[in-house]
Amino acid sequence: xxxxxxxxxxxxxxxxxxxxxxxxxxxxxxxxxxxxxxxxxxxxxxxxxxxxxxxxxxxxxxxxxxxxxxxxxxxxxxxxxxxxxxxxxxxxxxxxxxxxxxxxxxxxxxxxxxxxxxxxxxxxxxxxxxxxxxxxxxxxxxxxxxxxxxxxxxxxxxxxxxxxxxxxxxxxxxxxxxxxxxxxxxxxxxxxxxxxxxxxxxxxxxxxxxxxxxxxxxxxxxxxxxxxxxxxxxxxxxxxxxxxxxxxxxxxxxxxxxxxxxxxxxxxxxxxxxxxxxxxxxxxxxxxxxxxxxxxxxxxxxxxxxxxxxxxxxxxxxxxxxxxxxxxxxxxxxxxxxxxxxxxxxxxxxxxxxxxxxxxxxxxxxxxxxxxxxxx
Numbered sequence: 088x089x090x091x092x093x094x095x096x097x098x099x100x101x102x103x104x105x106x107x108x109x110x111x112x113x114x115x116x117x118x119x120x121x122x123x124x125x126x127x128x129x130x131x132x133x134x135x136x137x138x139x140x141x142x143x144x145x146x147x148x149x150x151x152x153x154x155x156x157x158x159x160x161x162x163x164x165x166x167x168x169x170x171x172x173x174x175x176x177x178x179x180x181x182x183x184x185x186x187x188x189x190x191x192x193x194x195x196x197x198x199x200x201x202x203x204x205x206x207x208x209x210x211x212x213x214x215x216x217x218x219x220x221x222x223x224x225x226x227x228x229x230x231x232x233x234x235x236x237x238x239x240x241x242x243x244x245x246x247x248x249x250x251x252x253x254x255x256x257x258x259x260x261x262x263x264x265x266x267x268x269x270x271x272x273x274x275x276x277x278x279x280x281x282x283x284x285x286x287x288x289x290x291x292x293x294x295x296x297x298x299x300x301x302x303x304x305x306x307x308x309x310x311x312x313x314x315x316x317x318x319x320x321x322x323x324x325x326x327x328x329x330x331x332x333x334x335x336x337x338x339x340x341x342x343x344x345x346x347x348x349x350x351x352x353x354x355x356x357x358x359x360x361x362x363x364x365x366x367x368x369x370x371x372x373x374x375x376x377x378x379x380x381x382x383x384x385x386x387x388x389x390x391x392x393x394x395x396x397x398x399x400x401x402x403x404x405x406x407x408x409x410x411x412x413x414x415x416x417x418x419x420x421x422x423x424x425x426x427x428x429x430x431x432x433x434x435x436x437x438x439x440x441x442x443x444x445x446x447x448x449x450x451x452x453x454x455x456x457x458x459x460x461x462x463x
Contacts (some may be wrong), residue, residue, distance in 0.1 A: 117187065117245050118194040125159045125199055126249040130463035131401040133456070134160035134201065135409040136368070137189060140445040142420040147192075153447065154409055155196040157457060162367065162405050163189050164203040164255060166216050172237040173230055176244065183241070190246060201403065202242050203252030203294065203367065206235060210430065212256055212296075213263035226270035232277075239278045243286050250403065251289050252367065253278055256296040256335055258321045262306060272324050279328045290330040290402075294367040295322055297334035297353070303341050317355055331402055332356060333365040337440075338389065339372050343380045348389070353396040363402035366393060370407045370440030373450055379436045386440075386452040394459055406456065408441035 125132050135154050139146035154161060168182035193200050206226075208216040215224045215231075222230055235253075242248065253275050254260075261268040279291050298304065300321065302314050312318065322332065334356065342348050356364050371389035372381025393404065418431035442453040 118191055120247050121194070121199060124249065128463075131398070131459075132159040132199075132403045132463075133460045134158045134162055134198075134403060134405050136164070136405070136407050137161050137192070138408055138412060140410040140412045140441070140447075141416045143416075149447070150409065151192045151196040151198070153443070155198050157409060157442070157453065157460070158198065159460070160199040160201055160403070161189070161193045162201045162203060163193075164205055164252075166205050166207075166209075167235055167238050169218060169222065169231065169234045172234040172241065176237045176240045186242070187245075200246065200248060201250040201252070201367075201405075202246070202248050203255050204235070204238060204242070205255045206231070207255070207260055210433070212259040225267050226274050227267070232274050235274060236278055236281060239282060240285070243282050243289060247286060248289055250331065251282065251291050252294055252333065253291060254293040255367075256299070257293045258295045258300050258318065261321050262299070268321075268324070275325060276328055290363075292329055292331040292333045292365075292367075293325060294333045294335055297336040297356075298338060298341060300334075301352075315349075315352075317359075319359060322359075329362070331363045331365050332360050333367040334369075335367055336369040337371070337437075339381050339385060340379060340436075343385070348392045351396070353393065357397065357400055364397060364400050365402045366397070366404045368405050368407045369393070370437070371452075372436070372439045373411075373441075373452070374439040376435045376438065381439060383451050386442075386450065387455055390452055390455045390459070398459075406440070406442060407437070410443040410447060411439050411441040411445045413445050414438055 135158050137147075137150060137154070139150040151161070163186060165182065165186055168180060171178065171180035171182045190200055206215055208214045218224055218231075222228060226232065239251065239253065242251065254271070257271065260271070275293065282289055282291060299306075300317050302312050302316060302318070305314070322329070336353075338348050338352070371386040372379060373383045373386045374381050390406075393401075412434075414431050414435055417434070418428035421431055422428045441450070442456055443449055
């Protein structure tokens with residue numbers, strides 16, 4: 088299991104518990120698309136996952152408010168709900184309501200949205216999540232293909248997104264299941280064609296875990312490939328239908344407290360493609376947690392590194408958390424809901440990648456982030 092994959096659990100957990108509290112569930116209207124989109128500005132746009140520091144309604148509302156002060160958009164990433172979308176695009180379901188509520192909160196706070204669909208388990212990117220027991224776990228499964236297509240089309244028809252991701256950190260699944268990788272790629276291409284027919288301006292992508300793509304966490308399936316030799320074959324398998332080359336990165340698992348990230352760690356991305364690039368999620372811990380090292384100085388250095396190495400070409404940039412999250416608050420709610428509270432502890436290595444502390448006070452990195460955003 089990839090340590091860096093554990094972060095996805097708190098995002099899905101947030102969606103299921105909190106967005107329904109924050110909105111009027113009886114109002115199913117779709118918020119209008121902004122007439123003057125920040126995505127038309129021609130500059131890098133900055134955003135966050137909608138993950139609050141505490142599992143409370145007030146914390147959710149404050150997170151969206153603070154995100155509006157320090158960013159341009161919210162990245163909405165929710166797992167596929169297979170049976171909800173198996174039989175068609177339209178309909179009513181909890182998944183649809185949860186996403187709609189997130190969009191409402193986003194637009195109420197004058198933010199825009201980027202969507203990433205996710206078929207995989209955030210605690211283990213090598214496996215699907217939420218499949219009915221009698222469904223084969225393969226992208227060749229006709230039910231999976233139909234439901235995923237319908238899910239994508241529902242998002243497109245409902246929200247007309249400028250950016251639509253069809254998978255998160257897909258290279259980690261491709262590493263584990265090379266025989267199934269062609270099945271996902273063919274599904275991606277089918278959805279790409281369907282979406283472009285209805286929404287030609289929507290830019291479609293998948294994200295790649297950059298640190299893993301560079302073999303910084305050696306795995307048996309990598310064979311003799313050396314560190315810092317990107318597995319470009321996995322990325323280019325999606326061409327020519329990859330509108331943005333988007334990555335995730337958490338380099339503090341590799342380079343330690345002073346963020347000794349090589350001066351050319353990210354630049355191979357620019358040399359390999361002339362398409363827009365993006366950091367679809369990422370961050371650097373400002374504190375140690377267990378064996379993982381972090382520091383405020385390292386967090387500042389990380390932001391400067393991304394800006395220096397990728398800045399001129401970045402279409403969008405996501406720092407996964409705006410605020411650190413309270414592990415105990417999440418663990419308590421998980422226990423109430425019959426889930427294993429140890430799942431919250433497993434997220435501890437990501438608890439301090441926010442640009443604010445849990446109480447909303449700024450870290451040194453927030454000033455750096457704000458300067459980058461203001462200079463655009």
